[in-house]
Amino acid sequence: MNALNNLKGIVGSLTSLTIALIAFGVAAGIVFGNVPFVGGVLDNLLAFVNNLGDSGLVGLLVAGWLISAAE
Numbered sequence: 001m002n003a004l005n006n007l008k009g010i011v012g013s014l015t016s017l018t019i020a021l022i023a024f025g026v027a028a029g030i031v032f033g034n035v036p037f038v039g040g041v042l043d044n045l046l047a048f049v050n051n052l053g054d055s056g057l058v059g060l061l062v063a064g065w066l067i068s069a070a071e
Contacts, residue, residue, distance in 0.1 A: 025041030034040065049058060 022041060022045070025035075026045060028035045029040075029042030034043075049061070
């Protein structure tokens with residue numbers, strides 16, 4: 001059971017790191033344009049949101065993001 005808790009902690013840490021890197025990529029893309037290190041993170045994120053918007057899920061996504069950011 002301890003190994004499962006350790007794995008859960010590692011996955012949680014990796015997820016947090018990934019989210020932080022995506023946020024960094026978006027911020028760098030907005031401020032500096034297309035930065036070589038982060039590539040097209042902003043373009044990919046905008047394409048993803050547009051695809052969700054075509055499916056009608058963008059409102060749900062934004063609401064969930066705002067709720068999680070407020071905590």
